[in-house]
Amino acid sequence: MPLFRPVLEQDKKTPADYYVDANTGIACVIPSWRIMSVLEDEELVKQRKNDDDELAARSAARKGLG
Numbered sequence: 001m002p003l004f005r006p007v008l009e010q011d012k013k014t015p016a017d018y019y020v021d022a023n024t025g026i027a028c029v030i031p032s033w034r035i036m037s038v039l040e041d042e043e044l045v046k047q048r049k050n051d052d053d054e055l056a057a058r059s060a061a062r063k064g065l066g
Contacts, residue, residue, distance in 0.1 A: 006015035038044070 004019040006019050
């Protein structure tokens with residue numbers, strides 16, 4: 001949620017009629033086990049295996065041509 005700060009006039013005391021978005025310093029934290037549970041999802045594991053197999057086949061084909 002953004003924090004809006006008033007813009008001050010030249011005297012640095014009087015608020016102007018507009019605001020700016022200020023950094024609130026808030027960050028989201030996700031427990032590592034939740035990230036791991038997503039990465040270890042069966043569908044993603046299968047996709048990574050398929051991608052690895054395809055890359056290995058391409059590499060072997062390149063070595064065979066060179």
